[in-house]
Amino acid sequence: MTINSKIQNINCCDHIARRVGDIAPSGIRKFFDLLASMDGVISLGIGEPDYPTPYHIREAAISSIENGYTMYTPNSGIPELRQELSKHLKNTYNLDYADSQILITVGVSEAMDLAARALVNPGDEVLIPDPCYVSYSPCVVLAGGVPVMIPTCEEERFEISAEKIEPLITEKTKALLIGYPANPTGTIMPREKLEEIVKLANQHGLIIISDEIYSRLVYDCEHTCIATLPGAYENTVFLGGFSKAYAMTGWRIGYAVGPASIIAAMTKIHQYTIMSVPTMSQVAAVEALRNGETSAAEMVADYNRRRLVMVKGLCDIGLSCFKPQGAFYAFPSIKNTGMTSEDFAHNLLMEEKVAVVPGNAFGRCGEGYVRCCYATSLKELYEALERMERFLKKRGASQAATFQV
Ligand SMILES: Cc1ncc(COP(=O)(O)O)c(C=O)c1O
Structure with a gap:
């Protein structure tokens, strides 16, 4: 048997350690691979500052x-x-x-x-x-x-x-x-x-x-x-x-x-x-x-302005959202749309080119929610909210929701 034919006989998947094989790839990455192939997407997906390092x-x-x-x-x-x-x-x-x-x-x-x-x-x-x-x-x-x-x-x-x-x-x-x-x-x-x-x-x-x-x-x-x-x-x-x-x-x-x-x-x-x-x-x-510290404080003040726009905007278009007090994420409920969080994120990306992360990527209790990262410019946030409102209106789910403080 030549070395090459020996190699062909190996099923590499069988060799992956079980504790690694059993882990699902990150639900966040799946979406980002998809959106990398699309133009004109507003990403509220990846959790990272939109600033370069000072x-x-x-x-x-x-x-x-x-x-x-x-x-x-x-x-x-x-x-x-x-x-x-x-x-x-x-x-x-x-x-x-x-x-x-x-x-x-x-x-x-x-x-x-x-x-x-x-x-x-x-x-x-x-x-x-x-x-x-x-x-x-x-x-x-x-x-x-x-x-x-x-x-x-x-x-x-x-x-x-x-x-x-x-x-x-x-x-x-x-x-x-x-x-x-x-x-x-x-x-x-x-x-x-x-x-x-x-x-x-x-x-x-x-x-x-x-x-x-x-x-x-x-x-x-x-x-x-x-x-x-x-x-x-x-x-x-x-x-x-x-x-x-x-x-x-x-x-x-x-x-x-x-x-x-x-x-x-x-x-x-x-x-x-x-x-x-x-x-x-x-x-x-x-x-x-x-x-x-000066640059950090400026960025945090900016995230805070965006947080207020994001949370109020989400509630105004019909997605109830409690007011987060830290990080740079809003986690609105999408339960009133009748969609799973994966379907919501997938359809929103395909129809309106807005990327959010399905809540079930973060655990079972995240089902019924999507994660929206607001570390992006106010201009893009307003545009994303408009697109999301259009998406919800098509489904008759854009009644203003409660703004929970
Ligand atoms: C809660 C939390 N912990 C840790 C990390 C990873 O941080 P680092 O870039 O320092 O590895 C992240 C990145 O998004 C995060 O959200």
């Missing part, structure tokens, strides 16, 4: 390249960045993180994967809100764990609570993986509810993995950093990033801070799989932390 941050990276700063860095990140981050967390939240408690990662994405892999043994259960960011469940599954979903609903502003979580805890429960402000709903959690959840986690010896990537994007309220709550610091792995606050999605940089033992375990995986985050991204992140 120039002074780009300039810092350019000069690091010009100065030949192009080698591997220490696994945990360059000392300047770890020091600057430690200062930032102290100034923002009055939290003390020593060098051994800080790891610079390839975005919150890598940090989340590392946290799951460092903590989860085969069969361990991890509690996750439903709906939630598309990566949470796959991360747990890829680490050999079992995601256990905490159902939420619009009537309760998609908030979780200790009462909802307690009955789901078993002797296999290892951790809670949560993220507020939330993607896809824009929910922020009231401080008191988070305090109750921390208390419950402590009673059951659970680790909290808290994805706070949208912490800088809150409106009319303050962000509650979970690690600041009584009893939380010792058992919280706090994940943060640069992608959203400083419009740095393409730089692929974020961080994990938390108990030294967990950060050391995460660093071990990072060391063998990633080695270190791109050097120029780390230099850019130092500049973002030192001098990026």
Whole structure:
């Protein structure tokens, strides 16, 4: 048998590990592959700032390249960045993180994967809100764990609570993986509810993995950093990033801070799989932390203007929508159209060239909703709303809906 005929006899699909084969591709990507082939689409789909990274941050990276700063860095990140981050967390939240408690990662994405892999043994259960960011469940599954979903609903502003979580805890429960402000709903959690959840986690010896990537994007309220709550610091792995606050999605940089033992375990995986985050991204992140606040504040003020237009606009055309207080997403109900969220998103894209993400991409409780990212220009938002109204009118579903505050 020749080598070639041997190769032809292999069915590669049979060789894919079951835990990978069983995971569905992201429901977001499916739509973006489709819209990439179309012209004239207004995208309310991808969750990323429409701004380029502020120039002074780009300039810092350019000069690091010009100065030949192009080698591997220490696994945990360059000392300047770890020091600057430690200062930032102290100034923002009055939290003390020593060098051994800080790891610079390839975005919150890598940090989340590392946290799951460092903590989860085969069969361990991890509690996750439903709906939630598309990566949470796959991360747990890829680490050999079992995601256990905490159902939420619009009537309760998609908030979780200790009462909802307690009955789901078993002797296999290892951790809670949560993220507020939330993607896809824009929910922020009231401080008191988070305090109750921390208390419950402590009673059951659970680790909290808290994805706070949208912490800088809150409106009319303050962000509650979970690690600041009584009893939380010792058992919280706090994940943060640069992608959203400083419009740095393409730089692929974020961080994990938390108990030294967990950060050391995460660093071990990072060391063998990633080695270190791109050097120029780390230099850019130092500049973002030192001098990026003015630009961040301007972008947040702009997102806030768009948020108000988006939510009111959606309600005016007949899609009820609670008023999100964080991130840059609105999550209107499309239940009155009688369509599934996938049909709604598909038909809207085909008929009116507006891209939104079906809510079921974020979990079962997301069915009946679509995610609209308002990080796009006001001009495009108004145009998208007009197109959506036309789409709804054709189906007799454009009565103004309740505006929930
Ligand atoms: C809730 C949430 N967490 C994490 C990420 C990934 O962030 P990063 O770009 O830092 O990997 C995203 C990206 O959209 C997100 O929405």
